[in-house]
Amino acid sequence: MTTRIKHLYVHVPFCKSICYYCDFCHRIYEESLCDKWLDRLKKEINDTCKDNYETIYIGGGTPTSLKCEQLERLLKLIYPFTDEVKEYTIEVNPESLDEENVLLFKQYGINRISMGVQSSDDKLLRSLNRHHDFETVIEKIELLRKHNLDNISIDLMYSLPDQTIEILNKTLDDVLALNVPHISLYSLTIEENTVFGKKGISNLDEDTEADMYELICRRLKEAGYIHYEISNFCKEGFESKHNLSYWNYEDFLGVSLGAAGKIGNNRYTNTRSFDKYFNEKDIRDEDLNLNNDEMEFENIMMSLRKEDGLNIEEFNHKYNCDLLNKYKKGISNENIVIKDGKTICTNREILNRILLDFML
Ligand SMILES: C[S@@+](CC[C@H](N)C(=O)[O-])C[C@H]1O[C@@H](n2cnc3c(N)ncnc32)[C@H](O)[C@@H]1O
Ligand code: SF4
Structure with missing residues (x-):
């Protein structure tokens, strides 16, 4: 008997530019490469997606880096699996989100938006190679709300080079003023294969990082957010259902380059190579069958x-x-x-x- 998989992750491997800290699977957006990726993704989805999913998460990369027609092609590929979807999230970057995107989101049933903001300090944003300012964040949140897309999550980062406690505190002021129902806060990981990694940038000292985390937890709690997961805070009832499936160690399907999935005792990661993705039948980079002890430990670790x-x-x-x-x-x-x-x-x-x- 095969059990139903309730959660689907789709990875969009393109960005308009590459942030200095980021090692997620991405490539600078190119229209023709993106068309080719959509052709291959169609086949992967036809081969692997079988269920009606309760949660769907389109992440990246930057889904809003795609041309509108391409974004619509992507949403059409996923549409047959959305009949029973309760939470359908897409990641957006403020500078590339526009009204055309938002109308597509509404048309195809997307009901949750995750926006990468990182900081409200424009100078700090530039030092990360981010291409938005905080004014744009405010405008785009208004745009989403104008179309009744109120279930908004904001990603922020801390422990960034040159970020002081004061700068972080000001970001918390600015973001709390937006009154979004969900906020994720990630401490910077220096990845080898990034500009920060290559430049030998090091993390802030442990004490400052701990002080920042304490400040975040205190301020968000005071503002009425529940600290429901190490890096995630929400207003009551706004937990990310999709991400909870990871922390509850449920099965999920991941499609596209760089996506990961877990089905029963099998945990896999798809290749990050476009070449392999386009030309080979086996697109897995990692394909592990875990024994019970390994699964139990991973389950404990996540929960x-x-x-x-x-x-x-x-x-x-x-x-x-x-x-x-x-x-x-x-x-x-x-x-x-x-x-x-x-x-x-x-x-x-x-x-x-x-x-x-x-x-x-
Ligand atoms: C991989 S991005 C994808 C979504 C979108 N492109 C964006 O920039 O927000 C998701 C989030 O991961 C976080 N992130 C990426 N690289 C990170 C790193 N090296 N350390 C900590 N957080 C990171 C950022 O907060 C980012 O918003
Ligand atoms: S943080 Fe987002 S926009 Fe920046 S490189 Fe990573 S995926 Fe792309």
Whole structure:
């Protein structure tokens, strides 16, 4: 018996320009290459998408870097699988989002927008090679709201070179004034294969980073946001259903270059090479079959990121095991509590260290 997969991720591998910190799968947008990608994606979708998905997430790269006709082609490819969709998200960059895009979103059932803002400090934005200013963010949020697309998430970054606590605090003021229902806050990871990595830029010191995280958590909590996942905050009822499927360790299908997926004990990542994607039958770069212990550990790792942790009964049922007994050492860590049938991490800032105790 095959079980239904409820979640679909589609990766758009193009951007108008490349940010100095980013190592996601992307290439500078070219119209003809994008047409070719859409042809190949059509085949991949025909071969792999079988279900009606409850959540769909179009991420990137920059979906709004595509020409409008190409964006519509993409949305048409996905449309047959949207009958039962509850949450349909697309990532947008402020500078390339326009009214034509928004009308397409509405037409094809997209009901959630994730906008990459990073900071409200225009000088800092330029130092990241971002091509928008905060005024544009305000305008584009208004545009979305004009069309009743109110379920908006904003991505911000902290621990950036030259970002001070004061600059971050001002960004929080500016973003809170927008009153969006969801905010993600990512600490900069320096990736080797980026301008920052090649320049040898280093992270801010650990104390400053911890102070920034503390400031973020405090200010967002004061403003009425729930800290439902390590890097994610929302107003009540606005958790990302799609991302919760990752943290709940559910199955999901990922299509296109660079996309990842998990089906049962199989976890895969598609190639990042356009050449391989266009010319080879096997487009996987990584294709792992995990054993039960590996899956249990990944499930624990993902679920402890959430404020409401890991449901013990569900876990025991899923893996036919006894969590409290099998993971005694991890459970006895001083930062782990059991409450209402859930295993909860009370100090998610140091989750990676805590997880060591869950290794068998
Ligand atoms: C990969 S981007 C895709 C969406 C869109 N193109 C954008 O720029 O927002 C999604 C988010 O990942 C975050 N991100 C990308 N690279 C990162 C890095 N090296 N460290 C931390 N966050 C990063 C940024 O906040 C970005 O908004
Ligand atoms: S952060 Fe977004 S716009 Fe910038 S390079 Fe990465 S995917 Fe492209």
